[in-house]
Every structure is written in structure tokens, then in C-alpha cells.
Amino acid sequence: MSLTYQPYNLSLPSYSPVFNYSPYRDGTASLGWNSSYTATPVDDVCNGQFGLGYWRGLGTAFRTTSYFGASVSLDFTGDWTFTVDGQSFTTHGAADDPACGMYGAFATTMMAADNLTLQEHHATLQSADLSSSPLDFYGATVTISAGEPGPKKAEIVDDTDLQWRYEGSWTSETDDSYMWNGEYQSANGYASNTLASYTFQGVSAVILRGLSMCNYGPYTVTLGNQTASFNASDRYWRHAQTVLYFASGLDSNQSYTISLINYDSNYPDPTPLAPCTSLNAAVDTLTLVMDDTASRDALLATISAPPPPTSSAVSPSTIIVAAVLGGILLVMLGLNIFLLALWRRLKAGTQAGRYVEPSPLLPTPWASTAQPGSPSPETSSVPARSSVASTPHIRAVQSGIKYGSAQNRTAAEVRPLPVIPAIQHGEVVPQQQDIQSNSPLSTHQLRTPVAPEMLGDLVTNLSTVLNGHLRQEYLQREGLDGPPEYRDG
Template sequence: MAVAPYNVTFSAASPVFTYTPFRDGDLLNGWNATAIGSLWPTGTAYRCTQAASATLAFNFYGTSLRMCVLPSIGYGVNIDNTPYPWISSQSGACSSYPGEIMITFDGLHATEHTVALTSGASPDSEFCFLGATTTMAVNGGGTVVEKPIDDQDPSWIFQPGRGSNAWDSHTEQVGAGHSNDSETFDCIYTPDHVASLNFSGASGLVLWGAHRVTYEFYTITLNEETFRLDASDPLPQDRYALFARGGLDPKQNYTLSIQNWNDDKPCEDHMFPCCMTIDDVVLLSVTGDKTSASGTSTATETQPTTTDDPRATDPPPRSHKNKNLPAILGGTLGGAAVLIFLGLLAHILWTRRKRGPRDTLSIASLDDGHVSPWQQTWGHVIPSPVAHQRARSDASLSMREREDVVPAQLHNAGRPAEAASVLSQGWSVVPPSYRT
């Protein structure tokens, strides 16, 4: 089957990587989390170790792999339990890191691969891993099309629901990179809290999320496949890839489930809660396929046929030959005569009206200190200037008389008098949106 390439970059903090003997801790005995470009707790996260034979492993479905490392010692890489030749360089996908080496593996079969990297670190030299970019194999020939399913999309099914003590949401700062500037999270560590998405027509997917300086142990299920992940990290991540899968059958229905629970990881021993954060899922399809990615419970998304030709909805054309021409001409001439008669009658009535008393059309003076009546012109009601000015004066007076019911903080904030008047008449103050 033909496949289309799609690159996915995983930072070293991504839960797709399994670090042995541990994910974050003492540098001499395992992997340690740190950051490039800034002081803790911000920057570009990566992992270093000085432990002999420390390893990292991960799975991906694709045709090529690029790993970014900072080696001062030797290392080895196995793909599918076999040493695999690679090309190393200091350019390409890893060029943003200082002193990096990019390890490139090309020509892999479009299938599932298991990658294991072993460092030769020692107490005198360390090995650092920065992340990896995989070329995912998306079934179908053509160009890959992305269909994002935001965390606020109604296609998601949350158990036990949305809200406090369940799957909650909040808005991120604009420009932080989140889809729709929002994320959905759950910090109740239980197998009963599950987020699910039913979809079809996709040949691959990427799950994006965030990390909020907590312990994160969760389980992802894609139909019958289960993946237990550990995303624990001392560094926050605004948006990064949590999970990816290629080689999906666009004709098959899938259910992606995310459970804030991992059977292998207890949470009660930690000082922070165990949370899971979802940003969005990007469904991947290929142009030219008869199916398209659909993040709903239906089988395949179908689009109605449309056209820009206005003739598409016109009735069938009629014959230009007309046998009733004399009757049509007679009716037209009769109608013209009626219109001429009505016009003469209107002219006579208007002339008589102009000869009547003109003082019935006068209005009160705008300078006599009285409120002028409303004038009606061509069917639209227009308040006179004096009436409008008097209404504003009355509203200001009303506000001063009832000033004691207006919250004092509104005056301190420099609110205009009109706004305070409105609030004093029974409007409620909307609390600020939820922010972290």
C-alpha cells in the first residue's frame, strides 16, 4: 500500500520515551531533566545521564528517524533489536541545539518499529538526549491533510463529565501555542475518569497536550491497543506531542480513550496530584482517498455537493412562443389607465391640503426649556435633541441619588457615570474568567 510521509517531533519530555533506570533523578544513577536556553522551570527540556548503560526506548510507525543528542562518549542504537547503521551530522532537524549531533535512520519499512538507545556514560562524562523526529507512514498516496479536533469540540466524550472534580478546562495565554488557546485537564487519579473520541476516515493521528509540573501517569487505548505512559517531569511544557500513531485504516472506526490512570504507577506517594492535560487531536488523512477524517461517532464524514453555477437551481426554460399575446397587451393598457387616474387623484388631494392652516404642522420650540415631542419621519421614530439631552440628565441624577447601591470598587476603577448608573439599576457584575 502506498504511504504518505508526515513528520512528528517529540521533545525529550514526551511520554513516548521510556527512560531506564528512571526518568528523572540523580544524574549519576539515571536520567536527569534539565533545560536549554533558560533557568528552571522554563526552557527547552532534555535528558542527560552519567549512568553506565542508561537507556531510552520508544516505538513509532514510520519510515525514518532523526535523533538529536549531545554526545561526549560513545552510544549505540538498535532498531527492532538489531544494530542499525546511521548517518550523523551537525545540521538539519537538530540545528537549534548547541553542539548537537543528529543521528539519521532512513529507508525503514513502513511498519511499527522499536528503538533502543544505550549510552556509554560514566561519572566523568555525560550523554544527553534532546528529542527525535519521526517520519510517520500515513496510508494512502497523495498529500497528508490535517483535521484538528480541539479539546472543546463536542465530539469528545468525558466521563464522568466536565467541571470541578472531573475534566475541567481553562484558557491559556494567547500565543502560547495551544489549539484554540484552551486545554482540558483532569487531576482526579482514578480509572473512572476517561476522555474518549470516536472517529473514522483517518490514516494516522497525533495527540497533543501540555504538562503542568505534576506527576502524569495515564493510559491511552486505541481500539484494542493499550499504551501505559509516564509523562512526569519537573519542567512545564506548553504544548507537545503525547502520542502518535500511523498506519491506520481509513475505512475502519476507531475509539481513542485517554484514562487518567496507570496500573503500573501509584500516585499517593507524591506531593503533587497526578494529572492529564489534553490540547487537541490531529487526525490525518490523504488527499485522493474516498474517505476523510471525521471526529464523530459516525462512520465517514460526507460533504454535500455544491455548485457556484446559478443556473443549477433555475426552473426548466420556457418556450418563447406565446399564443396569448393579444390578451397580455389588453391587460397592460388597462393597467396603465388605472395608474394615470390614481396619479391625478393624488395630485388633487395634495393641492387641497396645502391650502389648509400651516400652524398644525408646527412643533414646540427647542429653546423654551420644555421637552420636545418625538417626531415621526418616514415611519422611523427619531427622538428630538432636547429629549435625548433631558434623558441623559435624568439618568445622571438617578445615579447620584442611588450612589450608595453602586459598589465602591467601580468608582475606584474609574468607571464612567453611565456604566455605574446601569449597574445601580440591577445589572450584575460578571466575574473574571478562570485563569491560572
């Protein structure tokens, strides 16, 4: 078969009427062929153990012959001469082809012919030397053309389909559960005007199935301008859904009509096989192999569709990396928010512990209280109340405290200091004091409060004043003299 066509495999059992057995298909094996099964030999039927002509065999069906020169056309097993298109082949070995594997261990493939052109072929199996053993034929698997390459589908047309046209006398039978849907049409009367026909289009191959048994005999099938004759008789067994006819390589653009006629002009007055008394023909199903247009159109759309941009394709690994990086960024963002909140909280606590000037600020007058020989021309009187200091006025010198006798009050000179807010041991309250000075108040300028950035110097000076006052009080209480005072040269 040409490789430009879609292959379609069709299995044909030995009892299919498409096989032509010679000299006859049912009879004594020594003079022709007879049918049998691997689990129910034909001898059991002939001995009356089963109902002749109505029994279903068990196992795999085959036909056997021991007659020299017996032949069957199509496909075969055993010692034989195989003729394809008139050319003879002789073989005793098995070809490497699994087409007949469905027949089990009883059959082996003797030969396979491939690469045949798309046209009619005729194959013949003929028995040779059968002195050692008979020739058993199990069937064949043929590869037919299903049209142009592409997706295919098989549509099954039942015998009750309204497009079937039955002429003559036909009966709807329901006595065989192995038939499609358990029913089939059976022709009554062997005549050329008893026929069933069906018209179709858009099909590449057809398969007609029916019944084979003792009361079914010669019939004719027409398809277009082709005509073929077959014989569906079987003296011993009943075979349901057997292949009555098949054709391939049809033009899907052309309309065809297939007809099954219960008549063969080559046998105008045949005799039914005993014990049957009539010659009938059966229609079970018609299988139409055609293009699967839905699948084909979907496939073509997929092929013709432009590929998506490369940039839009996101691989799973990229998604995973993006998710990991996103998670890390979220963690870092949360950590930054936490640190920012912690920093603001610490900053608020630090500012709460800092010195804050009272508002409004009151100006503090500064007066000169310089003593002769003192190192500073400016002094300040700092009024205060404290639970730890009994002296109302404290004066400290920037360069240090000068110690004198216990009876003398230490004169201290300080830098100008702002008003002191309340501290843990007491409250420093500004008081209006008279400034004792030989010079008028107008000769002294009023100092503005120290800015907050001078808080460090303020705390240092305050500590110096308090320490000096406490030490002076201690010396007075103990009656001690302070350390000697040293002066330069």
C-alpha cells in the same frame, strides 16, 4: 518505512512522554535523567532561582544523564549503543540526515535508520562510557505513515469539540496561553474511569497533545485494540502542547476510537512529584491526518482530462507575429485609401482643366471656298469675336500659312473645326454666315462636331490659326511683305 505509503514527519522534543527514560526520567543525573534547557540550566531551578515545576525554560530542552547504562527508547544523541528490533549498533559519528537540525548547534545526529517496513519498531539509546562527559538527549524526528501517497491535510480537533466524550471529573483550564486557543481540559482524580474519548473515520494518522509538568503523571491511551502507557511528569518545567501519543498506518476506511485514561495499571498508587500534590491528565488537541480529497479530486481530474488539441494551442510568439502582421496590413490599407483619395482628387482636377464641348452642340455649315490652285478642296469660314483679333473671319491652311503682300488678305484653308468654347482672351461665338460659293449649299455635307478624343488636334489647329492671324496683322501694321512663296516646279 515502505515507499508505498505517504511519509509524514513528526518532531518529538526530549520532554515528550512518548520517550521512555530508564532508570527514571526526573531526578539526579548521576543516577538517571533530569531535564534542562540550554539557556536555563536545571541547577538554577534546583537552587531556588525559579518556581519549581511551573517555570518555562529558555533555549532548547534536553535531558541529560551521567549514569552508566541509562537508556531512552526512540531516538537520541551522544556516545551510545543503538538497538533496532533487538539488533545493536555502536557509532561515534554523525549520519548525513537533517532530521534533527531543528535542535540547533547543541545537538548532532548520531544515526538514522530508514527503509523500515510498515510495522511496529522499538529503538533504544543506551549510554556507554560517560567518564568524560554526560549524555544529552534533545529529541527525535520520526517519519510515520500517512496512508496512501497523495495530497494530505491535518485537521485539528480542539478539546471543546462536541464529539469529545468526557467521563469522570474534568475541568476546563485557561491558565496556560501556550495551549491551543489558550485553554485545555484537565482530569480531576487518578482513576480508571476518568477518561476522554473521541471517535473518527477516514484518518491515516493521529497525534494527541496535552500538558507535561509536576502534577501530571502516568496515563494510558487506547486506540482500537492497542494500549500504551506513558508518564507526563516533569519535576522542574512546564511544557505546553507536548505530544502525548501518536499512531500511523491506520485504515482510512475503518472507524476508530481514541481514549485518554488518567490511570496506569502498572502504577496503581503513584506519588505526585513535589511540590505538586495531585496527578492529572490533560487534553489539548487531537490532530487527524487524512486525505485531502478536494485536492486529490482536482489532481485526478487534471490527469484524466484529455489534452487540448494541438491546433488550439496558441503560443505567445504566434500572437505577437499575428499582431505585427495585422498592424502592417492596417498601415497598408490606410496608405491605399490615402493614395486612392489622392488619385481621385488629381483626376477630378485634370478633368476640370480639359476641353468640354458645350451642350447642346450646334451644327456648323461647311462650304467650299476653294480658290484656283489652292491645295485643299474644302474650306471653312470660322466666325469669331476676339479682343485680340480685329478681322472677323480667319482661315488657316493645314499645311501652313501662305504669305502674300501686305495689301492682300491671306487665304487659309483649314480642316473642319468644331465650335470653339470661350477661352481666356475672349469668347468664340458661333454666327450664322452666308456662304459664298459658286456651288449650291446642297452639294456640301454638314460636318458633325469633333469628338472629345480629337481635342489634341483641335488645340493644334487653333494655335496655328491664331499664330497666322497675329503674324499677318503684324505685317500689315508694319508695312512689311511676307516671305516669298515657293511652289513646286
